[in-house]
Amino acid sequence: MSEMPGQATNRAPHRRLQVNPETLRFVPAEKRDFWEKLAEDVEINIASQFGKRWTMLATLRVILASPDETYEEVARVLNRSPGAVRYRRQAMIHLLRDEHSAVDRVEAYRSDPKAFHKYSDYAQVAEALEQLGYFDMPVREQFALAVPLGQPSRSWRGDGSSAALAQRKNTYSSLKEEVRRLLDEARNFGST
Template sequence: MSEMEGAPHQGTQKRRLQVNPETLRLVPAEKRDFWEKLAEDVEINIASQFGKRWTMLATLTVILATPDETYEDIARTLNRSPGAVRYRRQAMIHLLRDEHAAVDRVKAYRSDPKTFHKYSDYAQVAEALELLGYFDLPVREQFALAAPLGQPSKSWRGDGSSAALAQRRDRDGSLKQEVRRLLDEARPYSKSA
């Protein structure tokens, strides 16, 4: 039975309930304030189309983009996140190259959209590729069209993690020092138990 048929993932184990029998300690207010202030430093920019249904026009915009365009450029045009644009583009690449069971995902979605709703993005991209006649092209041309867009670095995934890591590296380190101090302060309590 394949994953698409509902088989559980290999290697997953049941989680055990972990009970901490120690009595709870109250954390002084000044230490709680430090952790609560961390939330104020977080800044999230959300695209206006985040979580909204993709139109065929928006999907075609991603498919017809040329490799000299970047994920950020297309994302700005569509009011989407670069990661969402990258996901659509990767679906296109996987379908044209017939990789990662992309064609099977589309077939599964078309056979039962309710059960395989998580493959709806691939199905819409496949529909757009069919409308454009990309599947009728010779394989050599399909592979030539299956190119990613420009990205800031090779490891970029579009989820914002690289920007978050860069921002973290640029900080003065005071957060790291404060966490180390708190951990050092907490160690005598854990050894006495």
């Protein structure tokens, strides 16, 4: 496994599986129907460019956005999620301020794009900043440009669309796995 230069290798301890000792209770079908229909009615509005490759033009739009614009406004123009725009803008800020190992990420990606593919966003933002001449500016001017866009609150980190999509995708497969496990457990119950 390749690691980024300067990245900590300490991993969080594994959490133990908690077993519920209570017996399983079956829920009548008429009560289950309500919850199943409720899950089908949920609609997630996803930007048309969600998950698509970023163009250099779109990256430049994020970099050149005025600090009085909001992430939602820029996202609407680009057909992207506000969280995706925020990620690009934060990459720009980290590169201009030389913080959070941003420059190391770009160098790692450029040295081995396959091993460090997750840093391709930072590499594209760095390329745009180089083309604009931002790295040639005095540090004072770089810091003046490294400003986040308007956001609903200080703790806002995006609209959660990627998390919602990932959960929707994983829910079906995890339910299938759980049913298989329960069937196997029921089959093996009498043989032990």
